[in-house]
Amino acid sequence: MITVHQLNYSIGNKVLLQDINLRFEAGKISLIIGANGAGKSTLLKTLCRQLIPVSGEIKMGHKPLSQFGNNELARIRAVLSQHIDLAFPLRVEEVVMMGRYPHFNNRPDKIDYNVCKAALESFDLSAFADRNYLTLSGGEKQLVHFARVMAQTWHPQEGYDRYLLLDEPLTFLDIQHQYQFMKMLLKIARENRVIVGVVHDLNLAAQFADHLVLLHQGKILASGTPTEVLTISNITTAFNIKPVIQEQHGKPLISFSV
Known part of the structure; x- marks a missing residue:
């Protein structure tokens, strides 16, 4: 709440x-x-x-928003902005993986890859996984970012x-x-x-x-x-x-x- x-x-x-x-x-x-x-x-x-x-x-x-640590907040709250442009030619799969950054330190593990795969499948984006994000239409980019924010909070966090x-x-x-x-x-x-x-x-x-x-x-x-x-x-x-x-x-x- x-x-x-x-x-x-x-x-x-x-x-x-x-x-x-x-x-x-x-x-x-x-x-x-x-x-x-x-x-x-x-x-x-x-x-x-x-x-x-x-x-x-x-x-x-029950916790004031101001008292959350940045990483703590990022694990439970995802934001989809209306500004979705990226400047780098990342693959779609890499963009979705950005949503998992709060959940690992150096490299993603099997759980992170599985979450990204499931998020792509949820939005019928599996065929886009290796596509250059910059070549997508505005609507396709929006769906990729929705997959990204869903990947960010895919699994419940205990107590939140x-x-x-x-x-x-x-x-x-x-x-x-x-x-x-x-x-x-x-x-x-x-x-x-x-x-x-x-x-x-x-x-x-x-x-x-x-x-x-x-x-x-x-x-x-x-x-x-x-x-x-x-x-x-x-x-x-x-x-x-x-x-x-x-x-x-x-x-x-x-x-x-x-």
Whole structure:
């Protein structure tokens, strides 16, 4: 579980996050939504410890995030950034092996190689193992990095939850692969992982999220189930456009009149 208590973050006089109180539970997909500049990526970066809040506290389990050692944290928490470029012509297998770095000192062992093989197989990337990463499409690169972060937290660590933090993971994926990706997230979440991600597509968020957080101007506008969060009032306030909302299979389906 991740708990966020009275979190505030600012740069100079500009307040980017204000009075954030949240709980992200294991076994669920929690997605953060909101307009550009609402604070989505900033919130995720505080959860990743890339940004240090001005005040407030973040806990992973019962332990403050600030008290984790770097290697201890890397064994249980993986981050998929929206920036996925690498400058070196590594093989795909080598990129996935990067996820295992926190688990060995000098050389990977049989366990690390087996994990990488299994991660590649999970994303139908086995045929890409020897390919030059730089020759891949944007969507293929994104899948390789997802295999990498999955390899990082493949095995449970005794006494810890496993955490997967995703910053706009669908950016480079076509519609088919977006849905495949989200279906895989559902499966992974049910393995008792804590999954928190930032997405833009409200309908994908509505269909796959167990828990939605809608940010507006650095504050929580709404938090709860997709039905509770994705209301006409909330969407109009957050995005300055009035939606049309229907129900499909118990989930809100959102469209906008031209």
